[in-house]
Amino acid sequence: xxxxxxxxxxxxxxxxxxxxxxxxxxxxxxxxxxxxxxxxxxxxxxxxxxxxxxxxxxxxxxxxxxxxxxxxxxxxxxxxxxxxxxxxxxxxxxxxxxxxxxxxxxxxxxxxxxxxxxxxxxxxxxxxxxxxxxxxxxxxxxxxxxxxxxxxxxxxxxxxxxxxxxxxxxxxxxxxxxxxxxxxxxxxxxxxxxxxxxxxxxxxxxxxxxxxxxxxxxxxxxxxxxxxxxxxxxxxxxxxxxxxxxxxxxxxxxxxxxxxxxxxxxxxxxxxxxxxxxxxxxxxxxxxxxxxxxxxxxxxxxxxxxxxxxxxxxxxxxxxxxxxxxxxxxxxxxxxxxxxxxxxxxxxxxxxxxxxxxxxxxxxxxxxxxxxxxxxxxxxxxxxxxxxxxxxxxxxxxxxxxxxxxxxxxxxxxxxxxxxxxxxxxxxxxxxxxxxxxxxxx
Numbered sequence: 001x002x003x004x005x006x007x008x009x010x011x012x013x014x015x016x017x018x019x020x021x022x023x024x025x026x027x028x029x030x031x032x033x034x035x036x037x038x039x040x041x042x043x044x045x046x047x048x049x050x051x052x053x054x055x056x057x058x059x060x061x062x063x064x065x066x067x068x069x070x071x072x073x074x075x076x077x078x079x080x081x082x083x084x085x086x087x088x089x090x091x092x093x094x095x096x097x098x099x100x101x102x103x104x105x106x107x108x109x110x111x112x113x114x115x116x117x118x119x120x121x122x123x124x125x126x127x128x129x130x131x132x133x134x135x136x137x138x139x140x141x142x143x144x145x146x147x148x149x150x151x152x153x154x155x156x157x158x159x160x161x162x163x164x165x166x167x168x169x170x171x172x173x174x175x176x177x178x179x180x181x182x183x184x185x186x187x188x189x190x191x192x193x194x195x196x197x198x199x200x201x202x203x204x205x206x207x208x209x210x211x212x213x214x215x216x217x218x219x220x221x222x223x224x225x226x227x228x229x230x231x232x233x234x235x236x237x238x239x240x241x242x243x244x245x246x247x248x249x250x251x252x253x254x255x256x257x258x259x260x261x262x263x264x265x266x267x268x269x270x271x272x273x274x275x276x277x278x279x280x281x282x283x284x285x286x287x288x289x290x291x292x293x294x295x296x297x298x299x300x301x302x303x304x305x306x307x308x309x310x311x312x313x314x315x316x317x318x319x320x321x322x323x324x325x326x327x328x329x330x331x332x333x334x335x336x337x338x339x340x341x342x343x344x345x346x347x348x349x350x351x352x353x354x355x356x357x358x359x360x361x362x363x364x365x366x367x368x369x370x371x372x373x374x375x376x377x378x379x380x381x382x383x384x385x386x387x388x389x390x391x392x393x394x395x396x397x398x399x400x401x402x403x404x405x406x407x408x409x410x411x412x413x414x415x416x417x418x419x420x421x422x423x424x425x426x427x428x429x430x431x432x433x434x435x436x437x438x439x440x441x442x
Contacts (some may be wrong), residue, residue: 078093127148151284239272
């Protein structure tokens, strides 16, 4: 097959000489080649169009197309060759490979996905995905990355696990940060969301269905093994990882604590949401103010799973989490509370008449108690913890102050001031006010 330049040289040689043989001598080819290109030009055909010659494999092309289509283009050429050989084909495997390649090319051209821009509407779509976060003290973290498709508003939250309570807590925090609930949420097919697929239909986790019903949200999942259906959330993951995970590119140092990582994520969201987005030409924070008008109202209380797992408060005002006892206020004895870890903290939540109320920093306080047990006896630390729970004293350094006070005492009961006692200064200093002046007058 001649290229375009060679064909033009052949035609120019013929126009110059008017003879097939003379043009062939000038162009350096056979005179039959000159005749073919000249006749093709005279018939108005493209000189580069190659004429199809009958081949022995042509009568088997229908079967080859059937095998390729039924296998969605995955069948190998050697398998096709064995099939058509059994049908009587006597050609070589190389001929079969060429025919299979041509059929697969035609199949791909006919079934290629057509990409169109996704014109989003405000208040419709929220997407979330997970990214690998930095390590804190050798422990892995994950980044919850969510974004609103219309306003491009991003929310990034670091976590230590991807359990259902953590997912619900992140979803609730995201919705409260954006100030409403969109119509749909799109995510990946993790077991916490999709338990299985039956006939290409996703079967939702019953718990996530209850979560969606609580918030008035429809949760959709991406097509399996098709990352192109969640490009927006993946872009958020890529940007967040580039800015938050220490690498040689961003020159970030390791995070000293989980709190430092949380602060970095908040700063990242503040930065990206207040700079002009390249596609929308608007600041996401400003666009969110407009999109909030199309969002559904948030329920007053989060879904119960967001608080964690339920625990029964024992008679000694403690709960057991992962085999470790933690103290809670004594008013919660013989009730149920929710407990979940948030970074280095254990959050214990109790739902009362005024709604849920949580107690934070329980885990660091218990770590403090373990450290104190190395300096004092375990019995003294247990007694101090009991007194702190009864008195409701879990502020900074309260435990060590109680322990220091109780060391050496045989019996200690919590001391509560009566109504007759006050820390306000008395008025006795004013009793003699003015007497000195009266004495001088007399």
